[in-house]
Amino acid sequence: MTIMEELGEVATEVQLLEQIGSKAEWEIAPSQERLAEEMTHLLNVILVLANFYDIDLASIYARMLKA
DSSP: OHHHHHHHHHHHHHHHHHTOSGGGGSSOOOOHHHHHHHHHHHHHHHHHHHHHTTOOHHHHHHHHHHO
């Protein structure tokens, strides 16, 4: 469930930066720094999940880039 929370936080920051959706009316200023932090949190959850299931993301990503 943590992955969904982090993805939601990334989506909120993108909405603020792009000024779309109801989040654009918040009094929070858009911030690339906050977006980067939330993306890092999301990436960390993905890496932990891959490690838990013994998935080699680097190999899969390299293979995907060659396709």
